[in-house]
Amino acid sequence: MDLSQDPACTTNSLSNYFSKDHPDENKWADCVHCGMCLESCPTYEITGQEQHSPRGRVHLIKSVAEGKIGLNEFFSDPVFACLDCRACTTACPADVDVGGLIEEARGQVRQAMPLTGWQGAVSKFFLKGVFPKQTRLNKLGGLLKFYQKSGMQTAVRKTGLINIMPDHLVEMESIMPEIKQPVREKYKNEKVIKAKGETKREVAFLTGCIMDVMFSDINEATINVLTRNGNDVTIPQNQGCCGALHVHAGDRDMGRKLAKENIEAFKDADKVIVNAAGCGCMLKEYPELFPDDPEWHAKAEEFSNKVEDISKHLHDTGYEKPKAELNKRITYHDACHLAHGQGIRQEPRDLLLNIPGVEMVHMPNSDRCCGSAGIYNITNPEMAGEVLENKMQNVPDDVEMISMGNPGCMLQMAIGVQKYGRNQQIVHTVQLLDWAYQKEDGKED
């Protein structure tokens, strides 16, 4: 028998993947390569290249499983250049979970080629050393605060030390918000922050890491708005980082560890309120991290059903409409992980529209990614810059504020405003509501 005449062996196994935690075949089986996702993808818009499009990435993920290509840098490049903005999941006629596939593929790439050199060191420092550990994060916050208050910031800027930093870090340094005390520190001795007036329900609050260090005033505003509307608020002290940054970076083990910690920390809560879209989306996707672990999968399911974005919570449970006028022209930016990730589009807009005096101005392509994408603007500064440029072109000229529901977007959009000589104030939706209440109470400055 002449075997050389037989066709080359074809296999549908997951040949070039590690067996642990590999991309889910059923997810790519939904993709029929129709291309409806192409125009939704910011990286395809910029590169025009298939491997940087959603269907192209799915095609490559499938090709690794088919043994056509390996788990190497050429596969890693398109998979890590994805912003994880999920716009393709909104566009897809067949509901292909491209985001989930990308994260699973990233986990595989990191197993095959762990980060080395300075990239590895930086990633290890932040993802393993800082974000999961609230005390260290607070210390970092403290350092930043010291940097701002001590005159060092002025010194760095004046002495030209700033000139030796990479451009994108200079941009970030320049828009860094003023660091204040994190709410987790402030309320650490209060078991429950009682509702003002009658208690209607109890909620637990995930404070987030970046949010609490960089934007503790937004967390403060969130607590004000919740307590004003009949919510008793608890801040479980053993909560931690949601793990989104780790999962985006392919570190699924760390993601699982953090998920378990949070599921435990919030096990007594009926509802988990989040004011950061990226965190909220991650918490809702915890079950995805436990495909082979029925016990934790079930716990994660139960947990994720309790998670709710602040805007949706207020919208659904009813809240006091503010009476004071805030005469501002505002445009709204849809954070990807609110609009595409959680399907929340109208609720935050309604919050804004219900503030007397607010005039809403439409932003074209408001649900297009701003390029922040977790730490993407640090890992892929060039692409993030181009995405931001496209975004800024859509920000209407004549508005005073850009409102949104995610801290990463806020930092990125602030860079955009600064870089392109615009003058809009970047605000979180819930802050505006809080300001309106304060004005009503005569507390406003």
Next chain:
Amino acid sequence: MAGKKTIKTNDPHIRQLAALVGGANSILYLKEDLVAYDCDGFTIHKHLPKAVVFPKNTEEVANVVKYCDENDLPFLARGAGTGLSGGAIPLNDEVIISLVKMKRLLSVDMENRRAVVEPGFVNLKLTNSISDKGYYYAPDPSSQYCCTIGGNVAENAGGAHCLKYGVTTNHILGLEVVMPNGEIIDIGKEGIADVPGYDLLGLLTGSEGTLGIVTKITVRILKNPEDKQTVLAYFDNVADGSQAVSDIISSGIVPAALEMMDKTAIEGVEAAAFPVGHPKDIEAVLLIEVDGISAGIDEQIDEILKVCRNRNVREVKVAQDEAERGRWWANRKTGFGAMGAISPDYLVQDGVIPRSKLPVVLERINQISEETGLRIANIFHAGDGNLHPLVLFDARIPGQIEKALEAGSACLKVCADVGGTITGEHGVGIEKREEMRFVFTEEEIAAQTDVREVFNPKNLLNAGKLFPSPSRCVEVKKEMKAAANS
């Protein structure tokens, strides 16, 4: 991918091609980068290209083409790669000339109702760019969210609204074309609808990228219709639904669109991302749109409702607002991709039949489905008789690809046998080459490849598409011709 790349190969062709398009950032040539280009929207045949280049203007396209011609490198043009017949699949290690970087809207001339676009400009973006001024671009293939107008010209793309407004060829006023030897020519550039001499615009439009590469397109733009109404009608049997289609047309109404989906197609769209709540147990749904000046629209709608009721419609309703109309259309237009929700793979066919034959054709397609054991959904531009049977299969199961191809081919045979043809708008590409024999004799095919030879004598441009490989007698004839010439 950040920063400037360098060329990491000794292949002199790659180095030369890179130089012609502005460097290493505008060319892909490593296997891992090329895998994403091994197919377009037709996924059954896959083949890696030699390279993909991304020219930014006509001159770069012409220089690449000239280089390929001089060095006998096969090449082809690619837009968004959403084609459904494999027209952009590199069967012969082609250099793919991707036109997605040429995506500008060059000019809009409201007074003369025309616009000039580059080939990589996305279809729907044209309408979006001019809708505030009250204009639109009529050809609306279901992939219009992402397909390029260059690709539409190559395939002579149709769409739901082509019943009233015609297909792409009826909207093309001028083309700039890079010929297969690199020469740049203009056809009908001034935008005059009908120029003396042969209708080269008509010949180029729909030539599936085998005669030249279009680099600039002048299209007709239309004033938005003053009014528009959309009707959804559910039927308990297909014969009633298709009879209603014929009755609407014979009553003298020319709807802007008249679409039908059968039970399996409805299952697909309802399981996917844009469901609208079609009942699961109906056999056919009709989506009917009329547009034009306001006067008379209501009467047309009344007439359509009457026709549907006469044909035992179960339920019929008129869209109450733009949002509802939008939902109905999104449900229909994402219909092909929606099949992913009920099947891992699908093969879409594109037959055209006389409207009156629909019940019998659907019956025969049902038989094909039973014989092959593969489910077949039908999405149908009913008004102009353009039928899309979607053969559902799972490529992971050995033998299913072959079965699907067989079923698709059998569907086309049925269409040809009832007096129809094998493609309405998706093109022949690779997919329907052999089926060309259902509708053309060998001589008729040879006559057409003779036309191709005038434009594309070395057959380096998109070879192996559109026509079946020549049978013996044609080859002999060609050899004789070559001998006579030498």
